[in-house]
Amino acid sequence: MIWFILLLALGAAFFLFLIFPAHASREARAPFERRNFAHRGLYSLDQSVPENSLPAFRRAVEAGYGAELDVQLSRDGQVVVLHDDDLKRACGRDGAVCDYTLEELRSFSLFGTEERIPLFSEVLDIFAGRQPLIVELKSAAPNVPQLCDSVRRMLAEYDGPACVESFHPEVVRYFRLHDPSRLRGQLSQAACFWKNHLPAWQAFLFSRLLLNFRARPHFIAYGIGPKPAPVRLCERLGAMRVCWTARDSALHDRLASENEAVIFEGYRPPVS
Secondary structure: OHHHHHHHHHHHHHHHHHHOOOOOOHHHHHHHOOEEEEEOOOOOOOOOOOOOOHHHHHHHHHHOOEEEEEEEEOOOOOEEEOOOOEOHHHHOOOOEHHHOOHHHHHOOOOOOOOOOOOEHHHHHHHHOOOOOEEEEEOOOOOOHHHHHHHHHHHHHOOOOOEEEEEOOHHHHHHHHHHOOOOOEEEEEOOHHHHOOOOOHHHHHHHHOOOOHHHHOOOEEEEEOOOOOHHHHHHHHOOOEEEEEEEOOHHHHHHHHHHOOEEEEOOOOOOOO
16 A cells, blocks of 8 residues: 555656746736737738737737747748748748748748748847737647757847747747746647647646646647646646637636737737
8 A cells, every 4th residue: 555655646746747837036027927919910800900010019009918939930031920831821821930031922922912921030120128928839840950059149139028939849948048047838739729720648747738748838829619637737737827729809808817818810919
């Protein structure tokens, strides 16, 4: 019986080691707590003001919202703002962002408008420290290490609140090692949503935060819906709670009461 209890205790300790979050300072957390973040900017659902476009980010700043945005690298190493790994949905083009130079990407229309894929530096100029930013680093392209390094350097020179997040724990780990004071978050969602992208075992690990021991995130940005027990426990252990993506204004008050930050689209919630 003693050995059984000891094994249970060791197993519990190992489980806690796997999922335990890092604890951010009050100063680091403050700009992001009790805030609403416009998903890919304050864009129009009909894409007349396209997502991840400069007008969408200007609208977010002017309305008093923070913003969540997605960054990746062009073929010639420029940090651009676009969500999808490929260009089909946003630009009607074949291939991935990393297949094209910045000049080529700039020639493509965003959702049939006059807008073009922006540089991350242009978005930083728009925000200029006035509202907080959540920067998601995309992890599908082979140039992710260069992306991490470029984003780290750009944020080091940016005078304003900006945190980073990624679905891939190794991207979050990069910032743990190279920019440890910056607020960093682990994006996650239920395993079923990864079934077309990851093997089942990997989706299980990602959805249960069992790779937190690599990244030690300060916050967990989890897709709206039921959370597995490891995610709830990680939050109880001190991880900031961020939810994405809220699309129903009727649910906003509940989501805001359950989370430190809400990433939203398609409606205008209270500014803070």
